Amino acid sequence: MKYNWQQSDWGKFTFSMKEIEDILYTFVEKAGHLKGLLKAMPKTSQEEALIEILVSEAIKTSEIENEYLSREDVTSSIRQNLGLYAPNQYVKDDRAKGVGKLMTEVRRTYDQPLSEKTLKEWHRFLFLNRTNISVGDWRKHKEPMQVVSGAIGKEKIHFEAPPSAEVSKNMTVFIKWFNDTAPNGKQPIKYPPIRAAIAHLYFESIHPFEDGNGRIGRAIADKALSQSTGYPLLLSLSATIESNKKDYYSTLENAQRNNEITPWLIYFLQVIIDAQVKAESLIDFTLKKAQFFDSYRNKINERQLKSINRMFQEGTKGFEGGMTAKKYMRITQTSKATATRDLKALEELGALIVQGSGRSTHYDLNLEN
Numbered sequence: 001m002k003y004n005w006q007q008s009d010w011g012k013f014t015f016s017m018k019e020i021e022d023i024l025y026t027f028v029e030k031a032g033h034l035k036g037l038l039k040a041m042p043k044t045s046q047e048e049a050l051i052e053i054l055v056s057e058a059i060k061t062s063e064i065e066n067e068y069l070s071r072e073d074v075t076s077s078i079r080q081n082l083g084l085y086a087p088n089q090y091v092k093d094d095r096a097k098g099v100g101k102l103m104t105e106v107r108r109t110y111d112q113p114l115s116e117k118t119l120k121e122w123h124r125f126l127f128l129n130r131t132n133i134s135v136g137d138w139r140k141h142k143e144p145m146q147v148v149s150g151a152i153g154k155e156k157i158h159f160e161a162p163p164s165a166e167v168s169k170n171m172t173v174f175i176k177w178f179n180d181t182a183p184n185g186k187q188p189i190k191y192p193p194i195r196a197a198i199a200h201l202y203f204e205s206i207h208p209f210e211d212g213n214g215r216i217g218r219a220i221a222d223k224a225l226s227q228s229t230g231y232p233l234l235l236s237l238s239a240t241i242e243s244n245k246k247d248y249y250s251t252l253e254n255a256q257r258n259n260e261i262t263p264w265l266i267y268f269l270q271v272i273i274d275a276q277v278k279a280e281s282l283i284d285f286t287l288k289k290a291q292f293f294d295s296y297r298n299k300i301n302e303r304q305l306k307s308i309n310r311m312f313q314e315g316t317k318g319f320e321g322g323m324t325a326k327k328y329m330r331i332t333q334t335s336k337a338t339a340t341r342d343l344k345a346l347e348e349l350g351a352l353i354v355q356g357s358g359r360s361t362h363y364d365l366n367l368e369n
Contacts, residue, residue, distance in 0.1 A: 004205055004256050011173060013198055015262040020194070021268040027193050030276040031229060032197065037283045038234060042290065049286045052315065053234050053279065054078045054107070057222075058099045061215045066194035069096045071313075078104060094128040094206050099215070101125045106219045112227035114178045116171065119208075122219060126212045133210040145207050147253075158253045161207035170206045177202070178220070182227050182299055192228030196221040197268035198261070203255050213220045225272070234283075235275040278316070285316045288367040296351045296369060303332040304342050309350070311365055322355055322362030 004010060025038040038046060058074045076089040077100025091097050102125040109118070124136040139224040141147060162170055178199055181189040187196040200221040206214050218238050241248045247267070255264035287310055300308070310331050311319040321327075328339040343363055346352040352363040 001257055002159060004259050005170070009259045011177065011202070012259060013202075014260050015194075015265050019262050020265050020269055023266065024191050024193060025271060026273055027191075027269065027276070029046050030273065030280070031192075031233070032159060032195075034234065034276060034283070035231070039337055039365050041283065041287065045286050045290050047082075048289075049234060050245050051075065051078055051082070051084075052282055052286070053236050054082075054100075056105045056239045056315075057218075057236040058096075058103045060236060060242040062095070062099055064218075064238060064242050064248070064367065065212075067095065067105070067216055069093060069099065073097075074100055077101065081105075088111070094130075095126075098125045098128045102215070102219060106222055107226070107232045110223055110232045113182070114223065116175060117217065119171075119175075122216050123209055126215060138171065138208045139164045139210045147207075154233055158249070159205075159256050161205065167208045174202055174206060177226070183230070185215060189228070191270050192225050193269045195228050196224040196272070196299045197265050199224045200268065201252070201255055201261065201264055205250060219280055221268075234279050235272070236278065237271060237275050239273045239278060240274045285367075291369070292351070292365070292367060296349065299344065299349060300351065301342070303328075303334055303338070304346055307331050307342075308346075308365070318364070322364050323352065324362045335336055 009039065038049075041049065041177050055071065055078055058078065059069055059071060063068050070093060073091050073093045073096035077091045077096050079089060080091070081101055081104035091100070102122055112118075120136045127133065127135045133301070134140065141164055147159040147161075147352070148155045148157055150156045157169060179223070180186045181195055185272070189198075202215050203217045203220050205215060209216065218241070221237060222235070225235070248271075251267040255261055296308075297305075306325050307323060307328050311323055314320065323337055323343065325343060327340040328343060329336060332339070332342075334342075343352065347354050347363065350366055350369060353366045355362050355364055
């Protein structure tokens, strides 16, 4: 079977609106709800939620490509790029610097047209100081650009992109399509999730760079969503995709063999809905965190504050296994007696809830006060 770009209807994607109407309705409903929640948040809480989403997106978009970055470095990079620089926030890893810059730049320039210059600049962000690939330019190698898995000698080809000689022509057409389908374009696509899903699939199928196509393709989907809604959305598509990479790759592979893309739209629109649900959960968590510190900040010592901050670092998924005396000792570098006393005091204060007994005793944050 031919790949999508080898077929006569390449670039003219078709789909069944009937099969995606309910998902589109859910998106619109949740988008309005999220916008209202954000507007109601205090400015400091908005900043915290934004940083958390951008950090999650940066880390997860890299993890999808099996690249694992330090959360501390990524957070520092994003804070710096948002103009929230604090002393001693030196970023050691060029990869964290680059992906942090990409995440904030996509958000800052969401309403600007897409251009070849923009895409190549994004690629340079991702591959700062890299010399082993062609950085900031379309691929030019003569060998096929293939997505392959399996051991040497037993490789399975999942997809083969257009030859390098055809990339420039394809990207010119793609960029024109992207700008024409924007809200102020010549042929606007009414529904933001549809445009985002097609944009991602279209770009991934051209695969214009030697590396980094997945990360830039997800950034393009973010840009498409934000342009079409009229404001930068607080979502991490990559966190949702990364939670089940197998589904992502298999659905993408199938979509790249046919320009009737209803199954791809159903999948990608659900990714967006799941990301909205996670964003709602994050906003709720951020507000509860702010209320927690308003209640207890002046009632706890430095050791207790350090341990609580460490628990909050785990975000909405929670501090795995709860806080124990042993973990508290390691985090605060204190004795067992002090750890036990501090934890008991936090329980009595209402900041922590005790779970279990004996050796299985542990504490969870009390966010329901």
